[in-house]
Amino acid sequence: MSTQPEVEPDAVVGERRHLTNLAYRLLGSLAEAEDAVQETYTRWYAMSRREQAAIASPGAWLTTVAGRICLDVLGSARARRERYVGAWIPEPLPDRAEWAGGGDPADRITLDESVSMAFLVVLESMTPAERVAFVLHDVFRYPFAEIAEIIGRTPAACRQLATSARRRVGAARVPAAPTAPSPGQAGLVRHFKEAWEARDIEALVGLLDPDAAMVSDGGGLVGTVLHPVEGAEQIAAYLIHIADKAPGLRLLERTVNGLPGLVAQHTGVTVTVAAFELDGDRVTRIWAVRNPEKLRAWTGSRPDRARTGPDGAIL
Structure with a gap:
């Protein structure tokens, strides 16, 4: 036998x-x-x-x-x-070397262009079937015959789903992200940090695209702006307001989803992780995650409830 x-x-x-x-x-x-x-x-x-x-x-x-x-x-x-209360932003990830809370490094996410915040935000606009077909085919290179087994549709239908998803990515004009942060990108984020720390509103406006937008995610657990802040002058004014309201806030340059970003700490605790979309020498998008349930990789714990900073409105 x-x-x-x-x-x-x-x-x-x-x-x-x-x-x-x-x-x-x-x-x-x-x-x-x-x-x-x-x-x-x-x-x-x-x-x-x-x-x-x-x-x-x-x-x-x-x-x-x-x-x-x-x-x-x-x-x-x-x-x-x-x-969901306010905007929902994908969960930000730190560089592998800065992952808090230990754990098995082999289980951590590989940071590449397919996890840039700009890319993940576009994925959120897709239908579930589009997203699965697109990610499996365009990111992981699975054939449509195998994808069909997962989605429960024909290979031809899965091909159409991926094509539709690809159009969404093209329409969103997601900038091509490098496999590693460039010195120019890191320098732009550093200048942005320095201008914010100095409360230099003119410098901030100069670093922001005129049509830039900032979106914050507190998940209803911590205070934050619930609607996008749009326009360079409006974003700069808001950031200066936050700096004035949160004395002792410390800004750190960190890799966020594979690209230069900023982490805000208060009394040694990470309270905000900001991801940036950059175009040349300007900041075009800022995604600020404050929801403590999305900061576990940065804090090393899954908090029971919100941890608020001064006035409950850091970013």
Whole structure:
């Protein structure tokens, strides 16, 4: 009687980083990505050894299950985000060397152009099916035949979904992000930080594109501006107002989703992470995440509730 070989545990566990990278790009939330990966492994280990051994490619099976879980999460997330207080911004990620709270480095997200904040924000505008088809094909290079198994549509339909998603990216004019921050980008963010610290409103206006916009995410847990601040002069005035209202606020230059960004700390605690979209020598977009539930990678903990700074309105 023939027997099928058992699946090597290391081969299954070794897929975790790939699954986490995939799930984060699909969901825009590290916490939700980790939950999706955990659920994927729960389903794998719920099978008998015989059932596991019958699967020709455990890696492909895990990816299919993770993709379907993420598709379901995206469907329910659309309704949840309609009730979200203020703007919903994807969860910002630090450089691997600055990840707080320890953990297994192998599980961390690979930072490249597909996790720039500008790119993730455009992904949020897609339907769940568009996002899954686009990320799997254009980012991870999965063939449409395999994507069809995940989405439950024909390969031709998946191709159309990816094409539609690609048009959204083109219409949003997302700037091509380098695989590593350039000195020019880092210098622009540094000048922006210095102008903010000096409360130099003219310098801030000069560094901002006239049509720049700033969006903040407090999730209803901490005070923040609920609507986008638009225009260079308006953003600069708002930042000066914050600097005046929050004495002792410390600004740090940090890598945010693979690109130069800023972290604001108060009494040694990270309270805001700001990602930037840069075009030449100007700042065109600022995304400021204050929701403490999205700052776990920066603080090393998942807070129970909000931690507010002075006047509850830092960014």
